[in-house]
Amino acid sequence: MSDALLETKDLSKVFNIGKGKNLKAVSNVSLKLNSGETLAIVGESGCGKSTLARLLLRLEKATTGSIEFDGKDISGISGAAEKQWRRNVQMVFQDPYTSLNPRMIAHDAIREPLDNYQEGTKQERNQKVHDLLHRVGLNADFGQRYPHELSGGQCQRLGIARALALNPKVLIADEPVSALDVSIQAQVLNLMTDLQADLGISIVFVSHDLSVVRHISDRVVVMYLGRIVEEGPANIVLDSPSHPYTKALLNSVPVEHPSKRSSKALLSGEVASPLNPPSGCAFRTRCPVAAPECAQTIPKLRRVGPKVSAACTLLEAK
Amino acid sequence: MTVNRKILEVKGLNIRFGSPTAAPTVEDLSFDLRAGETLCLVGESGSGKSISALSLLGLLPESAHATADRFTFDGVDIDPKDRQALKKLRGQGVAMIFQDPMSSLNPAFTIGYQMVEAIRLAPNVSKREAVEKAIHYLELVRIADAGKRMNGYPHQLSGGMRQRVMIAMALSRNPKVLIADEPTTALDVTIQAQILALIDDIKTKLGTAVLFITHDLGVVAETADRVAVMYAGRMVEAGDVTEVFDDPRHAYTVGLMRASPRTAVGQRRLNDIPGSVPELRDRPSGCTFSPRCAFAIPSCQIPGAEKTIQDGTHLSRCIRGADLAKLLGETHV
Numbered sequence: 001m002s003d004a005l006l007e008t009k010d011l012s013k014v015f016n017i018g019k020g021k022n023l024k025a026v027s028n029v030s031l032k033l034n035s036g037e038t039l040a041i042v043g044e045s046g047c048g049k050s051t052l053a054r055l056l057l058r059l060e061k062a063t064t065g066s067i068e069f070d071g072k073d074i075s076g077i078s079g080a081a082e083k084q085w086r087r088n089v090q091m092v093f094q095d096p097y098t099s100l101n102p103r104m105i106a107h108d109a110i111r112e113p114l115d116n117y118q119e120g121t122k123q124e125r126n127q128k129v130h131d132l133l134h135r136v137g138l139n140a141d142f143g144q145r146y147p148h149e150l151s152g153g154q155c156q157r158l159g160i161a162r163a164l165a166l167n168p169k170v171l172i173a174d175e176p177v178s179a180l181d182v183s184i185q186a187q188v189l190n191l192m193t194d195l196q197a198d199l200g201i202s203i204v205f206v207s208h209d210l211s212v213v214r215h216i217s218d219r220v221v222v223m224y225l226g227r228i229v230e231e232g233p234a235n236i237v238l239d240s241p242s243h244p245y246t247k248a249l250l251n252s253v254p255v256e257h258p259s260k261r262s263s264k265a266l267l268s269g270e271v272a273s274p275l276n277p278p279s280g281c282a283f284r285t286r287c288p289v290a291a292p293e294c295a296q297t298i299p300k301l302r303r304v305g306p307k308v309s310a311a312c313t314l315l316e317a318k
Numbered sequence: 319m320t321v322n323r324k325i326l327e328v329k330g331l332n333i334r335f336g337s338p339t340a341a342p343t344v345e346d347l348s349f350d351l352r353a354g355e356t357l358c359l360v361g362e363s364g365s366g367k368s369i370s371a372l373s374l375l376g377l378l379p380e381s382a383h384a385t386a387d388r389f390t391f392d393g394v395d396i397d398p399k400d401r402q403a404l405k406k407l408r409g410q411g412v413a414m415i416f417q418d419p420m421s422s423l424n425p426a427f428t429i430g431y432q433m434v435e436a437i438r439l440a441p442n443v444s445k446r447e448a449v450e451k452a453i454h455y456l457e458l459v460r461i462a463d464a465g466k467r468m469n470g471y472p473h474q475l476s477g478g479m480r481q482r483v484m485i486a487m488a489l490s491r492n493p494k495v496l497i498a499d500e501p502t503t504a505l506d507v508t509i510q511a512q513i514l515a516l517i518d519d520i521k522t523k524l525g526t527a528v529l530f531i532t533h534d535l536g537v538v539a540e541t542a543d544r545v546a547v548m549y550a551g552r553m554v555e556a557g558d559v560t561e562v563f564d565d566p567r568h569a570y571t572v573g574l575m576r577a578s579p580r581t582a583v584g585q586r587r588l589n590d591i592p593g594s595v596p597e598l599r600d601r602p603s604g605c606t607f608s609p610r611c612a613f614a615i616p617s618c619q620i621p622g623a624e625k626t627i628q629d630g631t632h633l634s635r636c637i638r639g640a641d642l643a644k645l646l647g648e649t650h651v
Binding site for chain 2: 189261
């Protein structure tokens with residue numbers, strides 16, 4: 001688990017929203033996804049985590065910066081080369097219903113990517129669909145059902161089977177379990193854990209749910225207003241966070257037992273507008289320990305502990 | 319905690335859709351709600367928790383038939399079929415906030431207009447009084463610049479702010495009961511914490527009874543005084559929040575707790591619950607959870623196995639409830 005499979009360097013995305021205004025959704029993000037690992041991207045709505053996921057999939061073109069896959073820069077590829085590259089990176093969506101074609105039975109939905117890439121003979125493709133259904137824990141007769149005849153958990157299994165059809169190396173999952181009930185959420189997370197163990201795929205797991213992230217990911221990237229504020233192994237970052245924002249985020253998570261209730265120091269206010277971000281550190285307007293110097297410069301991500309990096313002016317570099 | 323006045327008493331509530339003889343969607347639901355306490359109704363989709371809340375407000379569709387052995391509000395008997403009586407309760411007696419504040423607010427009118435409209439449903443309130451009252455309640459839910467916000471439209475507010483407006487609107491007629499249906503599910507965790515603290519604060523300050531509907535046991539642990547767990551139309555367990563968390567007496571409650579990633583620290587796989595909630599027409603006899611239950615024995619499926627067992631304030635519909643702690647210990651070792 002050392003070679004970077006997917007790596008971004010100084011990746012930024014600026015949306016022009018008209019009237020000469022620009023929205024910086026993702027700013028200078030450099031991250032690595034190693035082979036066989038699960039990297040979680042966490043943060044509140046508007047922090048840029050979904051845009052980052054879409055950049056990794058090349059569903060959005062980066063404004064500046066580069067993306068490397070398996071050591072090769074893929075920022076500029078197009079046409080047939082892009083189509084061939086796409087089979088390596090597949091997506092699992094948040095809403096399992098709206099991400100499936102309501103007029104396509106499960107079998108055809110899984111077969112569509114195989115048809116698109118003309119994988120094998122028709123018979124081989126049908127066999128592969130059959131294997132994939134089994135792989136994600138759906139009976140063969142589910143193949144004849146339409147999405148509306150499936151439950152949320154079953155739809156998400158179908159979405160995963162479809163994403164796996166082309167044997168991708170990377171799965172990008174944007175909030176894949178947040179629309180599911182707890183008992184079903186556990187089933188789908190277990191499925192993803194099993195698939196990773198069996199197939200050795202890498203997963204980028206975008207989520208706002210820190211307990212889910214703590215469970216499933218090896219490493220975690222915490223984002224705030226388009227920038228990475230903390231990055232490191234999931235157990236270290238989520239058990240002993242360094243950045244004040246990560247601390248506040250963890251502090252907001254509901255307790256697991258009523259006896260652990262406490263009057264917590266709540267984070268006041270809301271995420272600042274990305275159209276008009278505060279000067280210096282974007283979090284300083286909500287930060288409980290903000291100091292005058294925080295308004296001066298945008299803090300850079302730097303080592304603050306073993307394996308952990310954070311972007312905070314007040315933290316000692318190590 | 320002192321025992322407060324009972325505001326709402328529900329006994330044997332059944333809700334059927336289609337015909338009065340159809341299989342009940344919600345079956346034999348009983349609970350009390352006291353002033354100044356939060357009762358959390360927790361369950362997964364399809365458990366009947368939202369339908370039950372809507373029935374208290376008379377907001378069920380025409381096709382629904384609600385019956386109850388006993389339904390009292392502040393000591394007065396009410397017929398759950400009497401929509402006129404329930405309508406009178408709405409607003410001043412019972413108010414409700416919903417999951418998605420954007421679809422509960424009218425996008426074409428200002429916050430102030432909508433607040434004043436709600437307040438002036440009460441007789442003899444002048445417009446000026448209503449405006450003052452609206453500002454007062456917006457301040458109560460800690461909206462900065464309340465006077466200025468009155469002229470704003472819902473789309474100009476963030477999700478958290480909209481939910482604050484909904485709460486202000488719900489409180490503006492001094493309801494004795496506030497029903498909150500997943501009010502924080504659509505919000506970020508930092509904003510969720512703010513809204514939970516706000517609802518808690520209101521409960522303490524105004525003595526409002528809160529019926530809080532959620533699917534998240536973390537929210538229950540954070541905010542409930544008492545909890546009722548629902549599964550497939552039945553309340554399967556109820557009790558004081560500490561009682562239920564310390565000593566769950568229904569296998570479904572145990573399953574929900576164990577399915578959370580937080581209880582699986584260090585485990586590669588989560589303890590999922592196999593299968594899914596049964597459809598109304600496929601509900602098994604006896605305990606509806608038995609087909610998914612790790613501890614089920616043949617007698618769980620015999621009609622009668624779903625009967626409520628009471629131990630002090632702790633209720634459960636699980637014939638193995640008393641042995642669960644022991645059974646769990648065995649599976650761990």
